[in-house]
Amino acid sequence: MVYRDLRSFLTKLEDAGQLVRIKDSILPEPTIREIGRAATDLPNGPAVIMDNIKGMKGMQVALNVHGSWANCALMMGLDKNTTVRDQFFTFLDAWDKYPGEIKNIDSAKAPCHEVVIKDNINLFESIPLFRINKWDAACFLSKACVVTKDPDDPDNFDTQNVGTYRMQVLGKDTVCIQALGFHDIARHITHAEEQNKPLPIAICLGNDPVLTFMASTPINYDLSEYKYAAAINGIPMELTKALNSNLDIPANAEYVLEGEILPRVRVPEGPFGEFPGSYSGMRLQSIFKVKTITHRKNPIFENLFMGRPWTEIDYLMGLNTCVPLYKQLKETMPEVVAVNAMYQHGLTAIIATSNRFGGYAKSVAFRLASTPHGISYCKNIILVDADVDPFNLEEVMWSLSVRVRADKDVIVIPNTPGMPLDPTSFPAGMGNKFIIDATQPTAPDGLLRDTRLIDNPDSKGFEKIIADLQAAAQKK
Amino acid sequence: MKCVRCLHDTAAKFTEAPDGSGAWEVYGCSRCNFTWRNTEEQEVINPELRDKNFQFTGEPEDLQILVPVPPLKK
Numbered sequence: 001m002v003y004r005d006l007r008s009f010l011t012k013l014e015d016a017g018q019l020v021r022i023k024d025s026i027l028p029e030p031t032i033r034e035i036g037r038a039a040t041d042l043p044n045g046p047a048v049i050m051d052n053i054k055g056m057k058g059m060q061v062a063l064n065v066h067g068s069w070a071n072c073a074l075m076m077g078l079d080k081n082t083t084v085r086d087q088f089f090t091f092l093d094a095w096d097k098y099p100g101e102i103k104n105i106d107s108a109k110a111p112c113h114e115v116v117i118k119d120n121i122n123l124f125e126s127i128p129l130f131r132i133n134k135w136d137a138a139c140f141l142s143k144a145c146v147v148t149k150d151p152d153d154p155d156n157f158d159t160q161n162v163g164t165y166r167m168q169v170l171g172k173d174t175v176c177i178q179a180l181g182f183h184d185i186a187r188h189i190t191h192a193e194e195q196n197k198p199l200p201i202a203i204c205l206g207n208d209p210v211l212t213f214m215a216s217t218p219i220n221y222d223l224s225e226y227k228y229a230a231a232i233n234g235i236p237m238e239l240t241k242a243l244n245s246n247l248d249i250p251a252n253a254e255y256v257l258e259g260e261i262l263p264r265v266r267v268p269e270g271p272f273g274e275f276p277g278s279y280s281g282m283r284l285q286s287i288f289k290v291k292t293i294t295h296r297k298n299p300i301f302e303n304l305f306m307g308r309p310w311t312e313i314d315y316l317m318g319l320n321t322c323v324p325l326y327k328q329l330k331e332t333m334p335e336v337v338a339v340n341a342m343y344q345h346g347l348t349a350i351i352a353t354s355n356r357f358g359g360y361a362k363s364v365a366f367r368l369a370s371t372p373h374g375i376s377y378c379k380n381i382i383l384v385d386a387d388v389d390p391f392n393l394e395e396v397m398w399s400l401s402v403r404v405r406a407d408k409d410v411i412v413i414p415n416t417p418g419m420p421l422d423p424t425s426f427p428a429g430m431g432n433k434f435i436i437d438a439t440q441p442t443a444p445d446g447l448l449r450d451t452r453l454i455d456n457p458d459s460k461g462f463e464k465i466i467a468d469l470q471a472a473a474q475k476k
Numbered sequence: 477m478k479c480v481r482c483l484h485d486t487a488a489k490f491t492e493a494p495d496g497s498g499a500w501e502v503y504g505c506s507r508c509n510f511t512w513r514n515t516e517e518q519e520v521i522n523p524e525l526r527d528k529n530f531q532f533t534g535e536p537e538d539l540q541i542l543v544p545v546p547p548l549k550k
Contacts, residue, residue: 027515028500028513028515029513029515029516029517029520030516030517054493054497054499054500054515055492055493055494055495055497055499055500056493056494056495057495057497058495122491122494124491124494124502125491125494126494131512131513131516131520134517134519134520135520135527135530137481137508137509137510137511138504138509138510138511138512139511168509169511170504170509170511171490171504171511172490172491176509178542179542179543180542180543181542181543186543189543190543190546193545193546194546194547194548194549195548195549196548264545266541266545267509267536268507268508268509268532268536268539269509271530279530281540282508282532282539283539283540283541283542284536284539284540284541284542285542285543286543420542428540
């Protein structure tokens with residue numbers, strides 16, 4: 001886990017056979033989206049770099065950098081064939097090393113400041129922008145680390161927010177940003193607007209893969225994404241100061257767009273093909289003006305293709321949705337052994353837990369539904385026993401098949417908070433909770449008929465022997 | 477110039493291919509904020525061929541606001 005920047009990770013991916021380059025001359029639309037879809041559909045799909053895009057000579061686009069379990073494993077310093085369950089527990093161990101160290105780099109020496117553009121800003125001249133999905137309203141920045149500070153608490157490093165939000169490019173120097181009510185950035189916007197002040201913002205594109213990963217992780221408001229990225233990467237997070245504000249930005253970003261969110265202004269935004277696999281509607285959203293663009297020499301524009309799941313965003317929001325939910329549950333319910341909330345940022349989640357007494361697993365579901373993220377997102381909650389791997393859907397379906405009593409173990413709680421981008425949320429922001437308890441009933445709950453499970457023989461030793469024999473057979 | 481999405485006369489060209497090749501031009505609408513490149517698929521940039529579900533026929537001020545503008549603090 002030693003990636004200081006996007007470039008060092010791309011080198012690692014290339015060395016591991018997980019990065020390819022498209023050299024053919026291509027049009028930005030529709031070809032880039034076709035390439036993004038193809039890369040993520042392939043088994044262990046690679047990252048793709050395109051550098052021969054018509055009208056954009058000399059510019060580079062990188063897609064699908066996080067877009068397979070192999071790439072995610074390499075990001076965490078693991079062998080590319082590591083199972084998802086093992087990736088979850090590796091991430092969990094690294095998570096506990098918070099806070100990692102911060103290293104401040106002199107602004108004049110920061111790679112992200114190698115090229116500075118302050119006059120005649122034109123985003124289309126600096127960045128190879130493209131329309132991600134066909135009916136998107138414009139070109140979107142979909143994989144940036146967006147940095148803001150709380151104007152009511154401007155010296156607090158930890159409440160400085162680093163988040164990933166979709167941004168629609170409106171013109172040469174204007175960009176619209178989607179903030180939803182429960183996003184941390186919405187607090188900052190609201191505090192600035194209460195004082196009728198512009199809010200400084202930095203859009204950092206092309207970062208080390210762990211920072212990008214943490215920017216889309218639902219952590220508590222007063223915990224620092226930078227310190228988490230440092231903890232998980234195992235090396236200090238290198239930051240520098242923005243040129244026009246007091247914001248701390250990643251010193252090794254490929255691009256940084258600095259600007260200000262205009263107070264008390266909302267403009268039409270969307271639609272945009274979103275993570276549930278459907279288009280969001282049009283809404284009125286905040287707007288910012290770009291005042292400075294800085295970038296590294298020969299910058300790489302990293303963006304995210306997202307289509308009907310699964311695509312890269314499902315990997316990017318997979319394990320980092322699972323781990324914080326697990327940690328929050330574990331604080332009060334130590335019986336929980338693993339959480340798989342990889343489905344559309346946790347809209348569906350599977351929890352493996354011991355059933356301490358009758359009905360206990362259902363209480364675990366209620367706890368999940370009251371975590372900060374779970375309140376809006378976790379609507380379908382499945383409980384399985386501690387000896388079931390929630391990342392193994394065959395085992396989960398087995399539990400549903402043999403451990404669910406529909407009259408006792410299925411609960412619907414109507415009219416709860418919902419996730420506005422979920423197409424079933426109506427009105428947008430309202431929803432319900434659907435709980436399936438697929439754990440074995442425990443006393444005093446009525447026990448299932450006396451059933452004896454088949455014991456698994458001790459087969460681990462033979463797994464390796466057979467796998468080695470198979471690998472040898474495949475080489476013939 | 478007419479916007480291909482909201483069909484109001486509120487669109488204009490705002491940039492072109494930065495490498496000077498003349499490969500494409502970009503247009504944008506100041507009313508509904510739709511932007512498009514002249515090299516995109518006809519069903520995206522020709523109003524006659526666009527999917528009606530993705531045309532904008534309403535008024536911008538009627539759109540939903542997800543983060544309300546708060547009262548000013550005194």
